[in-house]
Amino acid sequence: MTATILLxxxxxxxxxxxxxxxxxxxxxxxxPALIDGAWWPRSRDLKAxxxxxxxxxxxxxxxxxxxxxxxxxWPVIPRKVPVHGHVVHVGWxxxxxxxxxxxxxxYTVGRWDLLVIPPETAPATAARLMATATDxxxxxxxxxxxxxxxxxxxxxxxxxxxDSYREAVWDSxxxxxxxxxxxxxxxxxxxxxxxxxxxxx
Numbered sequence: 208m209t210a211t212i213l214l215x216x217x218x219x220x221x222x223x224x225x226x227x228x229x230x231x232x233x234x235x236x237x238x239p240a241l242i243d244g245a246w247w248p249r250s251r252d253l254k255a256x257x258x259x260x261x262x263x264x265x266x267x268x269x270x271x272x273x274x275x276x277x278x279x280x281w282p283v284i285p286r287k288v289p290v291h292g293h294v295v296h297v298g299w300x301x302x303x304x305x306x307x308x309x310x311x312x313x314y315t316v317g318r319w320d321l322l323v324i325p326p327e328t329a330p331a332t333a334a335r336l337m338a339t340a341t342d343x344x345x346x347x348x349x350x351x352x353x354x355x356x357x358x359x360x361x362x363x364x365x366x367x368x369x370d371s372y373r374e375a376v377w378d379s380x381x382x383x384x385x386x387x388x389x390x391x392x393x394x395x396x397x398x399x400x401x402x403x404x405x406x407x408x
Contacts, residue, residue, distance in 0.1 A: 228260045229333070230321075232267070237343040242352070245340035246309060247324040247333050253297060254285045261290040269315030271295055277306040280325070307349035322349045332356050 232244035248256040253276070261271045271290075275298045278284055288295045304310060309321045322340045324333050336356050339345055347355060 226259065228256075228263055229324075230260065230263060231337040231341050233341040233343070240343065241320065241346060241348055242308075242322050242340050243319045245322040245324055245337045247328065247337070248326050250326050251281055253281055253283065254288055257288045257295065257297070258290045261288075261295055264311065264319075265290075268311070268319055269313040271311050272314050273298065273312040275300055275304060275310045275312075276323075277301060277304040277308070279306040280323070305349045307353050320349070322352055325353075329360075332360055335359065 226249065229247035229249075230244065233240060233242070246260060248260075250256060257274065261274075264271055270293060272293075273296045274288075276284060278299045278301060281299070284299050285297055288297055307323050307325075309323050311319045311321065313319070322336065324336050328336070336352060339347075339355070340352055345352070
């Protein structure tokens, strides 16, 4: 079963911290993978973003008691975050933890790893990352998934730029007008008029 939480807010008046988390989890019956799902926070404020995430995960995975992050992308790491009825301890590791990963520990189930999609990510790229993170055939790390998505985005932009360039060249060579010969302007009309000696200077 895949648990998918809203990707877009349904109530515009809510504050960012009260919006449902943008989260997708791998199907429960799939083989263990490096990543158990993907989370797209709305900011890098752990104190504001973690409570909504934990409230969704507690019923699914058992009470989450500890979370760890890599401090590379988190400017402030609170030691504790209050979450509906309990407190989650927050820690950090530099060399030991993937910078694009959130590690969650539950006292009933064990360890879970989520890909953290950067908050500023474009919606199309975030959707692609969520799909690939929960694909059972994938065996990439969190950073590997981010790099793959970046390569895909760059390639797509390059292809779009290349198509635009080819179309511009085609247009400059009369491509569009070539389809409608009757609408073409005579060649003489685009040549600058050169005065003849009889016209004077």
